Amino acid sequence: xxxxxxxxxxxxxxxxxxxxxxxxxxxxxxxxxxxxxxxxxxxxxxxxxxxxxxxxxxxxxxxxxxxxxxxxxxxxxxxxxxxxxxxxxxxxxxxxxxxxxxxxxxxxxxxxx
Amino acid sequence: xxxxxxxxxxxxxxxxxxxxxxxxxxxxxxxxxxxxxxxxxxxxxxxxxxxxxxxxxxxxxxxxxxxxxxxxxxxxxxxxxxxxxxxxxxxxxxxxxxxxxxxxxxxxxxx
Numbered sequence: 487x488x489x490x491x492x493x494x495x496x497x498x499x500x501x502x503x504x505x506x507x508x509x510x511x512x513x514x515x516x517x518x519x520x521x522x523x524x525x526x527x528x529x530x531x532x533x534x535x536x537x538x539x540x541x542x543x544x545x546x547x548x549x550x551x552x553x554x555x556x557x558x559x560x561x562x563x564x565x566x567x568x569x570x571x572x573x574x575x576x577x578x579x580x581x582x583x584x585x586x587x588x589x590x591x592x593x594x595x596x597x598x599x
Numbered sequence: 600x601x602x603x604x605x606x607x608x609x610x611x612x613x614x615x616x617x618x619x620x621x622x623x624x625x626x627x628x629x630x631x632x633x634x635x636x637x638x639x640x641x642x643x644x645x646x647x648x649x650x651x652x653x654x655x656x657x658x659x660x661x662x663x664x665x666x667x668x669x670x671x672x673x674x675x676x677x678x679x680x681x682x683x684x685x686x687x688x689x690x691x692x693x694x695x696x697x698x699x700x701x702x703x704x705x706x707x708x709x710x
Binding site for chain 1: 633635640641642643645648650687689691694695697698699700701702703
């Protein structure tokens with residue numbers, strides 16, 4: 487069964503460092519998303535991406551964050567200068583486009599020290 | 600008032616029981632409703648997807664949406680220990696829009 491894959495599964499970084507989280511969405515999907523979940527809290531929307539541009543973003547997704555789809559398969563989330571409060575699980579998700587079903591990856595756990 | 604409310608539990612049931620999970624929401628404009636299962640430190644796994652009001656059944660799972668009451672439910676029949684997880688409701692306003700999640704209900708099914 488096709489799935490959304492994410493790398494790395496866990497990354498530890500120092501405050502102020504740049505981090506890139508990578509995702510390979512399901513191959514025939516057209517809509518791409520990043521969500522995050524701080525330990526013990528709700529899953530929160532960060533950004534959605536369609537047709538090679540951001541279609542919606544939350545107030546969390548400030549200038550420190552950026553997304554890119556550099557080729558036909560990868561979808562990345564970059565955090566330019568990490569803060570302690572960026573420590574969370576980051577989930578990539580994708581949707582085909584003819585149904586509203588959204589499929590999530592297993593997540594990348596980011597720990598900022 | 601929170602946009603989506605969900606009792607965090609934990610809800611503990613014996614194996615074989617029927618489980619009822621639910622969420623209430625405040626925004627009557629929500630149209631798309633989903634239930635996800637999340638195991639510890641894993642990604643949400645889509646269980647059920649419904650549009651607007653009505654019922655949908657898939658195996659042991661039944662999802663109900665009552666838009667007039669702003670209330671959605673997930674029923675699990677013949678619950679198994681492997682169903683022990685956190686169940687998340689989620690909803691969106693428009694097709695492809697962001698999902699707004701509930702806090703999740705922890706379910707424990709005892710053998």
